[in-house]
Amino acid sequence: xxxxxxxxxxxxxxxxxxxxxxxxxxxxxxxxxxxxxxxxxxxxxxxxxxxxxxxxxxxxxxxxxxxxxxxxxxxxxxxxxxxxxxxxxxxxxxxxxxxxxxxxxxxxxxxxxxxxxxxxxxxxxxxxxxxxxxxxxxxxxxxxxxxxxxxxxxxxxxxxxxxxxxxxxxxxxxxxxxxxxxxxxxxxxxxxxxxxxxxxxxxxxxxxxxxxxxxxxxxxxxxx
Numbered sequence: 001x002x003x004x005x006x007x008x009x010x011x012x013x014x015x016x017x018x019x020x021x022x023x024x025x026x027x028x029x030x031x032x033x034x035x036x037x038x039x040x041x042x043x044x045x046x047x048x049x050x051x052x053x054x055x056x057x058x059x060x061x062x063x064x065x066x067x068x069x070x071x072x073x074x075x076x077x078x079x080x081x082x083x084x085x086x087x088x089x090x091x092x093x094x095x096x097x098x099x100x101x102x103x104x105x106x107x108x109x110x111x112x113x114x115x116x117x118x119x120x121x122x123x124x125x126x127x128x129x130x131x132x133x134x135x136x137x138x139x140x141x142x143x144x145x146x147x148x149x150x151x152x153x154x155x156x157x158x159x160x161x162x163x164x165x166x167x168x169x170x171x172x173x174x175x176x177x178x179x180x181x182x183x184x185x186x187x188x189x190x191x192x193x194x195x196x197x198x199x200x201x202x203x204x205x206x207x208x209x210x211x212x213x214x215x216x217x218x219x220x221x222x223x224x
Contacts, residue, residue, distance in 0.1 A: 032199035038064035049106035054094040055113035095124040103134045111142045126175040149215040177221040189215025
């Protein structure tokens, strides 16, 4: 069986064997970082918004963002265990959003997802996200920027696609979006580091025009 990330899964909804243990193990410091990120994202996510997170994993974004309705979707059933009580868990292929009606959400968010997809899968994900977004809605993608740290881009053995701030912007426009904001330098490439316990510095890092070790970008786009 093949999942939306182009990887082998079992029938009970398990992502690539060993992935959560090697690349996305539970990490209390990462959760602290996401508290600050969620606060930062409030400028694009209104309190009365309906929000869908794709590739939610441990639901770091979904559990911490403030919104009227939050849905966390992932191919791996870990999402059912990870969601907070106020978050709706959905196990399924993130390139198939047929369970959701047109114009269902104000925000669709994904962190470190599109680089795991083959191009035809990424096409479907972006098209489906555009379908379920309401007019004036936002697609928010946070993911590695190959331009900033090419030497470590494939440290994640499930990465199959390369994107830079320029190519991702162009790709979104080609799929019917308008880029509202592109932050080419947003966060470090990974939160798995000896400095990850310095989460109290995240607000400073997000505000600072100087971003040492930056490897992740953030793009905010609207359906055209």
